[in-house]
Amino acid sequence: MSIVITGIGAVTPAGDGVEPLWNSAREGTSHLATIDRFDAGDYACPVAGQADFDADAELPSRFVKRTDRFTHLAVHTVRRALADAGVAVGTDVSPERTGVMVGNILGGWEFAERELRKLWTDGPRAVSPYQATAWFPAAPQGNICIDQGIKGPARTFVADRASGAYALIGAAETLLRGRADVVLAGGVEAPLSPYGWLCLETSGLVAKARGSLAPHELYRPFDAGHGGSVFAEGSVFLVMERREHAERRGARVLGELAGWGVSTDGYMPYYTVEPTGRVLGRAMRTATERAGISDGDLGAVFAHGSGIPFEDVTEGYGLWEAFGPGAARVPVTAPKSGFGHLLGAAAPADVALALRAMAAGSVPPTVNLDRQAPGIELDIVRGAARPAPEWEHTLVVSRGLGGVNACLLLRR
């Protein structure tokens, strides 16, 4: 039984849809710039990928006022994904047989910060009655279900930057167990609020601004000058179903989630990861074994590529642990350095990009990779997209603080 992807919705700093994301990734264009959403001048990383999404133009005003931006992004993206797949809940699939799986990390702090300020300055009566339900990380999940009338299994995964990968795995397992016929799965993040942004900084994840680098040069995965991630807001959702269900309704199949593997390697200090990459490598290996492919079949790796030096280095070790010297022959890329690390939506964005890239037979480049960091023995695609006409399988790597590893194996 195989799990296929039949529709995608995406709002990212590159625009609304997979095509703008793909076009900018293929060209290696950067969408990272100085933050203008709030005054980030006192932050270590005043640079972000901002999505040009006007909630008031896309959604009813009474809905917008009671929800945070991360819910706006998610509800809109799910609508786009369903339209892309040609699925209407209640018509093409019953509400009870439709599921929702969401990855998110921070919750809805844009809304929450505003209301908490009112709480401390004007007292409890001044706080929006929607504060509690707007903030919590499962808010997008609930509002997607309300918006679409979905009544099947629904869950939110909070697993740092692997949250989105966990959501896709949750969807696949739900479908394999026969608990649903269609699952909307993906991730969303709206980190551009003063407190949300501070959390990313104090967690030690951000690339600190340096005078020698322009804003769009700050995020440098696998480069000798790597110093952390530049984060972005966005939302990516996939329509997932069992292959026979998709074929029965005549759906266009974009690709298959053929394997996945998870492992955990929590390590002290908490913000670090297991130094040998052995445990991460096991998740990579499990994903490929589940897909039943041999090492030579792997056409490319879409790396976690956080640009955090110890994560970059151990990701390279992990690939070597999983595939031995073959790791050095597989093209590896981290196109997210062009549009930003989307946190809870990062892995779904990589899946969307990898499916599009495999269809085009072209591996997009890692933006800002000038001189590869020492100790990373990988063939990392840089400069320009690399033709790959025979490319059939992609490994997507995702990891989070506390040792969360979740890897996905896609088949064209």
Place this chain on the structure above:
Amino acid sequence: MGAMDVREQVFAVMRGVGFDGDELADGKRLAEDLDIDSTELVEIVVALEQHFDITVDADAEGGFTTVGDLVGCVGRLLSAGSAARG
């Protein structure tokens, strides 16, 4: 303040909460017609309290069913307030 003024001001407050002017009328039912849940009703009542400088005891009011109930309640509280002030 005349009854018409109170109605217009209640409608203005509700527009501020996100309603369209053309969906507001005395006979509109809050739940069935306007899709207002208990949380949004709290938001509306607090907005009315702030606008008119009144205190609404929603429990004592025995629940609101229509927009007209809100208008009537505000009108009563305002006239009680002005009577008390003499």
